[in-house]
Amino acid sequence: MLTRYCLILGICGALQAQQVVAPTPEQVGSPRGETSGDYNITQSFETGYRWNQVFGDVGEYRSDANYGNGIRLLGSSLTVNSKDGHGHWFDEITLTTQGLGNDPYESIMLRVQKNGLYRYDMTWRLSDYYNPGLTVAGGLHLENTTRRLQDHELTLLPQSKVQFHLGYSRDAESGPALSTAQEFDTNGQGYPIFTDVKRQWNEYRAGADATFAGFKLTILRRWDFYKDDTPATSDGVVAAGPTIGNVDLTVVNQFNRSQPVHGSDPGWMGNLFTRKKRWALNARVAYNSGHNDFALDESVLGVSQFGGAASRQIVVGGDAKRPDMADNLSISFFPTDKLTITNHTSLNSDRIDGASSYSEVLTGTNLGLTLYFQFLGIRTVTNSTMLNYRTAKWIGFYGGWNYSDRQVSTTQGETVPAFANSTVNNSYEVTNQIQSAIAGVRLRPAKALTVNFDGEVGRATEPLTPIADNKFHTLGGRADYRLKKLQLSSTYREAYNNNQPISFQYSYSHSRTYSANGSWTPVSWFSIDASYTRLHLDSWSFLAFFGGLGRSTLQASYRSDYLSNIHAGNLGARFAIGRRAEFYAGYSITMDVGDGRAAAVPAGTTNPITALLDSVQTFPLTYESPLARLSVKISPKVRWNAGWQYYDYAEQFGLLGYYQNFHAHTGYTSILWAF
């Protein structure tokens, strides 16, 4: 029994893909728990201290890892179970936490239930997010926000034919951020502004399930409310930067913007399901009626493009609506035990309809009021039929046909009330179809070995964008070999898309993914887990843009080439040292080797546009993270743990002149205990 239990734990340990050093995954206390009255209890707590030491770009470290210093409740677990399934108030309490006490990623998961009466599930999560936005916005879009998510779900009579559901979810984001505003000169710079993010979304749900005559009906009604009250300000003088071919003396001295958005998105969903011996049916209707009210009040003082005093006031108000609906009907047939045929039809409809009134006063000149409205409608009908046939125990086939028809229509309008007949209406519509065929084969030549090959080929008409699916195919395969102590698998997947729209321009992409992984537990005290993945993408798209030294002219002979050639690897080994200690060592690496070039811009490139595009065709970098962890059993109920994890991020070329390289040591020591 003990050997078997150790083997199970050993196999679990072998497969730990955990690449975060803490919390410690080891067990403490009796896995069977202890008896207290009519209940069985297991519990453990891990408290300790985290530390870090960062060298180089702290912003990138915070964006990637963000672990700090301080005391933490790194993890905890509590289970309380009634032994006979007839507890007085509850039969089960399960509580797990991670990272509480200032880790950047914190979570609590709670389940409380009484058999047959109720089940309550709660999750609470926090993410401390930081992003310097250096490469995408020159550092002007920095974010340092905290997101808190929580979900509550109460089910009444969970084992009955009629069940009731009540739920509540909340998503809140807050914290400081930088953004940009463009003022006075439409050809000018984006000026940094400070924002204090305040966003909140609350959802309430009520529903019921009923089983009757072999059918199950699910009804859910939901109400949600969203508000964004993020203000923006600027304090101080911002000097204009250099521009090409444009005199720009613009300065923003004072900036204030209030931009509240309040809305709601109530909806309902109904689902009918049945499953018989030879057929099954699932039908769903979901509807949401989104609505947002908004206002914008902006005032700016400063210096204009040509050096004069300037001011600007903008007031915008209006609302936007989005009723959307999704209908699905799935019918499955099981004519024989070997054959399954499933047909699925869906209808999705989004109708986004918005209007806003825009008023502007620019340096004392009232530019008047303009009314804008816009409609975007997306109606998609899809149908797919899949066949799944097992010819023999060792071989099976599957295949199918998919069809989609999507209509995208827009209507844009603009009215300036001061001018009669100024209404402009533009209506456009495009309809796309995709048809694709899928085929695959499953093989099981031996009990432990499974092999799968599949492919898909598709054709689209009128793709909306130059990089959308047009003429595409995918090929894939995987092989798995699984024994209790040894698991091996490898996969290959290739996707190819060639888009040739109606104009002279076209784009092409080709991705290939190869992976292999293995886990081996030769003995109970040692296990190893390794994986390797290669992600290869090369794509190119024809471009059309304006550019040039001095006068900007239309350039239509350049291509955007992008080549990403990523090798990623993982290695983890676990050793049990006697009966007292566990040692884990892991290593992960992501290495994009690019296209092998030695410099971002090949030597001898004199055309400045070619040089610019060359510099972003590939982005070679290495990101690696070794870790080690030791866990020592002090007593059956106490373990001491210590771990170290290193992060190294190294860009080979940098982007647009920015390098964000860093390396960091992080670590922790903790006590894992049960009482």
Next chain:
Amino acid sequence: MVLALALGAGALASAQNQTAPAAGGAPGSGYVGSDVCKTCHVDLWTPFFKNPHYKSIASGKEPPERTGCEGCHGPAQAHVAARGGKTTIPRAFSLMKPKAVMEACLTCHAGNFDKSNIQRSEHTERDITCTNCHSIHHSPTAKFLLAKKQNELCYTCHAAERSQFEMPSRHHVNEGFMQCSDCHNPHGSFAATWSMGVDSHMAEPALGTESPCLKCHMDKRGPFVYEHPSVRVEGCQFCHMPHGSTNAKLLRRPVVMTLCLECHNQGGSGTRNQGVDLQSSIHNLLDPKFQKCTVCHVRIHGSNADAYFLR
């Protein structure tokens, strides 16, 4: 109303408390009851009171074919008479075909809303069945009887995704903030299959109708007066790699300039049948300020105040 429901449920529950757990089946049915099973399978029985399936025994109201060990494994009379052996168990899952395993589990779980699309799940197509991911007797997880912690379980097969979650820009799944099932339903979802070649059929829509990303990224949900059509029509993954990327902000390209220009080149059919808009001539790409499009077009996911997403 909640109180009334709870009180009513309490009355039902108290009736359930007067139970005869692990009762055997009717004579001749082949069912012997879980009490017989535990005679030999002590190791499985001892912790079984923590197992969600124990409810079927505690209830005392379920018929023998839905109760305890035999609820899943079938009547055990022949197995007992043969004094053990896998082949004498009517449903020995390790010997069963994947479809038979799924059918056995669906006997009770078919009605669960989250499994209502299991017949069209890509896992089902590829013979990935319940016991590939769930460990009924030895689960180390607090919920759902998973064979391993959720992300590690998914990584067992999805090695490419595992590598993406270890890239510098990523959703923090390994760190414990998110789980794969926040965005995916491994049992199959209602997601429409528009871009068949690349999209997962198992992405779980937010609010039943929208991109799963919008479950958390509420500020991108809108509706907006000025929608960015590619966001709404093609989805977030058109510009972002949802699992992880070597590029900032999970972008598909290292800089936004090429990301935007690959569409805004007047190619494609577009909503206007003349291609996606070309940028205006004032945008001189050699000017550094025009190389980072989102510095000015700050509301790129949609705006209420400006058609060009400037505010």
